[in-house]
Amino acid sequence: MLNRVILIGRLTRDPELRYTPAGVAVTQFTLAVDRPFTSGGSKEREADFINIVTWRQLAETCANYLRKGRLTAVEGRIQVRNYDNNEGKRVYVTEVIADNVRFLESSNSAGNREEGGSNANASYGGGSSGNRGGGSREQQDPFIDDGKPIDISDDDLPF
Amino acid sequence: MLNRVILIGRLTRDPELRYTPAGVAVTQFTLAVDRPFTSGGSKEREADFINIVTWRQLAETCANYLRKGRLTAVEGRIQVRNYDNNEGKRVYVTEVIADNVRFLESSNSAGNREEGGSNANASYGGGSSGNRGGGSREQQDPFIDDGKPIDISDDDLPF
Amino acid sequence: MLNRVILIGRLTRDPELRYTPAGVAVTQFTLAVDRPFTSGGSKEREADFINIVTWRQLAETCANYLRKGRLTAVEGRIQVRNYDNNEGKRVYVTEVIADNVRFLESSNSAGNREEGGSNANASYGGGSSGNRGGGSREQQDPFIDDGKPIDISDDDLPF
Amino acid sequence: MLNRVILIGRLTRDPELRYTPAGVAVTQFTLAVDRPFTSGGSKEREADFINIVTWRQLAETCANYLRKGRLTAVEGRIQVRNYDNNEGKRVYVTEVIADNVRFLESSNSAGNREEGGSNANASYGGGSSGNRGGGSREQQDPFIDDGKPIDISDDDLPF
């Protein structure tokens, strides 16, 4: 019925941009989100490593602007997929499907807080869109098949 | 940069549906949201009375399905408007512009959990719509590399 | 840095209450959260099945008041644990550690909207503190039921 | 029942720290939160100016670390107070009572991402507890500066 997640953390590595055979852009990255406490007796802070997936235009923007270590805010929903692995065992994968990503740090330490990437958000639908009484149509439909299959091996996946 | 609100409460009265001169539907209602504590010495629970505004299709759905007293979840963003009143004084108005409304109680006490109204959310545009991100096939993991290209046709994609 | 989740869905089964060897209550249940769209050509609505964990006083309240099928709102944070399974393979588990649970439906269809359970919050309860939830063991899955009591010492708990 | 807000924006001015007569710290500031669109034909981005209130330990930390212009994340709940102004007219004030504030920019442009202030949370601090924020007087606006100390007794505070 309702499923909303908001995270602020840092990328554990550069985002990975891929395309489905139909040419839909998909970007995946992991956010390290520090926990608000230290566990047990230890004083070292721990983090949760949360997998983020973005699609289409937002995927392209994330791939262009995000880099390992950058402080980033993500808004989206939790999704749980499952598949049967090569031993025939069902594996569950939990990801956050992001529809809004804020780049809280830019490449140059100072300055350009208002570069294009800082406002990336998912807005689908032909014609009008959104909540604003005004428009935000995307310029281009990334349903473009570049002919190459997605090149991912199991080892690349952090789960 | 980021502005997200989620509320659960009860309507203080029936929603009011109006139309702008251009014919855009606007519905307004107030949500009574109980506070998680009782103040001072008194034991009576207090509430915040929060004004909600919805636009377009969502406005029509809210006007049709919501009624005074109904338990309702609202997702949206805080907006602060201001105007000069008739004494020439600037007045500030804070509202939640909703883009997702869940009807947690229906007219008939029991049953119909899946009636149309229970899934109202702001998504304009004929056919495609919304805020859905992507990737929701349950049967197959698109990130498993089995050597073959991923078996998804455009028709499988939910956008 | 920031990690917040809000969900509304229905319990897939009755909650399970357990105790750590030190006597800390832990309740686990799964929330079925309908997706806001239907995938592919099919018209059947899909859902994400999200594991929820509550601790201490909130765990007891959830075990007492929640039942299979009940519409429930959950607020918390995403936690990713990992442990090595019996084949020596690292398994990752994603859960929502809830610190606020709202019972949107009570046992008797009508009436008692204000029974004690409807206000369960992690902040309350004797000597408890904060918004932190709990449970962050990296080595072992407390929900694997091997017939023995859960093998957690108080020192493992971050509160 | 449930009332949660998450904002990211910039302080419009330095925060203001005050104390109730009983010595409880209260800090107030305003967050400028850019809207995700530009209105009308104009190309200049607009913002919502949202009043934030923090109490106790969190108030002190905010007063110490936040400054005008700093990018800041705020988590809390919407509160609507009202009071009668000097013309005997009822005035409604909407604020966000924060229980979690993240300092996304530090004083020195580079570096120190882990300074103490970056982890301010209402749950911590001597003897405090919970996620409840504070301040819910209905009769009087503590932020009207009449030159006299703030007229609040400890009994008015809900914690």
Added chain:
DNA sequence: TTTT
């Protein structure tokens, strides 16, 4: 001006 407020809901249960």
Added chain:
DNA sequence: TTTT
């Protein structure tokens, strides 16, 4: 009364 507003930030970048």
